[in-house]
Amino acid sequence: MTLSKLHIAVLMGGWSAEREVSLMSGNGVADALESRGHKVTRVDMDRNLAMVLDGIKPDAVFNALHGTPGEDGTVQGMLDLMQIPYTHSGLVTSVIAIDKELTKQALVPQGIPMPEGKVVECATLYKGDPLPRPYVLKPVNEGSSVGIAIVRDDSNYGSPIARDSKGPWQDFDHLLAEPFIKGRELTTAVIGDKALCVTELQVKSGFYDYDAKYTDGLTEHICPADIPEDIAELCREYALKAHRLLGCKGTSRSDFRWDDELGSDGLFLLETNTQPGMTPYSLVPEQAKHMGMSYADLVEAIVEEALAKA
CATH class of the missing domain: 3.30.1490 (Dna Ligase; domain 1)
Structure with a gap:
């Protein structure tokens, strides 16, 4: 990685239902960037965000927000108007991908199976x-x-x-x-233009809800998943195809349910997340590590693509 030293504003927090997760993601990202010698300004988003960014004038924004308004195109549109490079997907992609019905309209006609609803x-x-x-x-x-x-x-x-x-x-x-699709919970990350591997999520009780995702010890991550290679290949194929069709940038993560009694006919994509978590329990850093990429390398790679996109 030869990324020159930059001033990066790490945007986190905000007021969505995922505020606490965003703070964990943002602080992890900020620590990684500082470890590589970048100047970092941590920004807990409020409604004066445009004034704050105009005052600090960063080279780029690392968008570590989750949920609305940081993941739905609102912040992306503001950053576009301010002409500040930012990580992850742009306005149009964010608007479509956060809306599960719009996502289906974009992906299902292109051969990606999703549950009817x-x-x-x-x-x-x-x-x-x-x-x-x-x-x-x-x-x-x-x-x-x-x-x-x-x-x-x-x-x-x-x-x-x-x-x-x-x-x-x-x-x-x-x-x-x-x-409801019975079976197993699978997920695949895409970084840049490469699908990584497949992780199976085994919840110790209940189902894979918000608490199971972000409470240490409630869910076991099997990485790589112990599944047939043809199913793993389909997960990677669908995740990469969704990433490209939606126009995702930086990284995305596609979540699946697989009814193993039905083979390949039992695999369904549930959603594609355009700003996956970067917490200690998050799946994208875990898959990147399995593929030989450190957390700091992952963060810099996302920033590098943002600058190239700009």
Whole structure:
């Protein structure tokens, strides 16, 4: 890595549901950049962000925000207007990729299998199920498994779902309903234009929700996953194809469910994350390490592509 010494603003925090994860990601990135001799300004985003960046005048911004407004195109549009180079995907890609329905419209016609589903008004859930049970309800435009519920025959949500039962329908007006895909949780990272490997996520109890992702010890990462090579190759193929079709930059991570009883027909892409976590428990740094890339090398490679993109 021959990246010249730069002044980099690491953008983190903010006010999304993923604030704490973003702070962990941002501080890890900042530490890595400082270890390589770069000048780093840590910026906990507030609504004066444009004034802050105009005052410090960085060479580039490392966008370590997760969720809205840092991952949905809002911050990307502001940085475009300010003509400041920034990491990860641009405005249009961010708008599409954070919206699970728009993502399906972009990827499914191009041969990438995703679960069928539909957006439902939460008020209708109290009248009847939108799909046969079991099914999944999730926000249309949140990441990190925020606000996911699996509705089963034996769930304590009621049948139909009770208004006073705890779930994402209390926090959102609309949710995406999808059939529940039994099987195994897999994920593949893409860096630059290369798909890395496949990790299997084995949750010790429950399912792979926000707490399971970011609480040490709740999920075991099997890297590389102990799966047939043809399934691993399909994960890499779909992840790279999604990265390219959506126009992702820097790095992305595609998450899958695989029903191993159905072979290749049981593999479905759930979503592509344009700004994957960079915490100590995060999957992209773990896969990069398995492929021989240190955390600091990964961070610099993401910055280098941002400067090339600019």
